[in-house]
């Protein structure tokens with residue numbers, strides 16, 4: 404008998420992909436010659452927001468800014484823990500103006516924003532779980548930002564090295580299932596980081612390369628419901644066996660920029 408999983412209501416910050424496009428290439432999923440259907444991206448994104456609301460979560464939105472085609476990927480804008488906000492400093496110059504747009508929202512919502520000095524792409528690379536902060540590096544967020552996060556939040560930070568450019572952010576290769584456990588794709592990490600993950604999470608859900616390529620690890624869990632790409636079918640089945648309830652959401656059009664469900668979702672933990 405799988406455990407009964409309990410859901411905790413969450414507050415999510417998102418950004419409508421009204422100006423979504425692929426106009427530059429900063430990860431291997433992006434191809435400037437592939438046409439983008441912005442209307443389809445918008446419809447798919449609305450199914451995600453509707454699914455969150457249907458499961459009792461609060462969804463806030465930041466106004467999208469013309470000329471910032473990746474702004475839909477709200478996860479990269481910050482990490483919010485205990486009401487404290489570590490803002491972002493993007494690796495790619497094209498995305499750098501997003502930080503100020505999100506900072507405006509956080510300030511108007513009553514949060515102080517601590518601006519990182521090193522490259523830091525928010526929840527794209529920083530995942531709080533089990534009283535720790537898992538912190539990815541290798542392609543985007545710099546190890547110096549992990550230290551800044553530890554100093555700001557007072558939470559032990561565990562650095563994890565990503566080695567495959569297809570999984571350039573930690574949230575493309577790992578997600579928190581609940582407050583204690585994670586799901587991840589071991590092939591995205593260095594040998595040492597794999598050993599760290601195995602030691603910290605002996606009971607983790609391990610995903611296959613196919614599930615990872617379907618962006619199955621770019622999922623959002625409320626502790627019970629897992630909002631997940633339906634094409635990650637092996638992982639969807641395994642989550643069901645473990646007592647979680649998969650909620651399928653297909654964001655195929657946003658995949659053209661290398662993004663998925665978690666990329667579109669910033670959790671505001673206050």
Ligand code: ARG
Nearest residue numbers: 430476478527572660662666
């Ligand atoms: N095109 C964006 C980039 O390369 C996608 C970001 C996806 N976000 C994420 N949290 N993985 O920066």
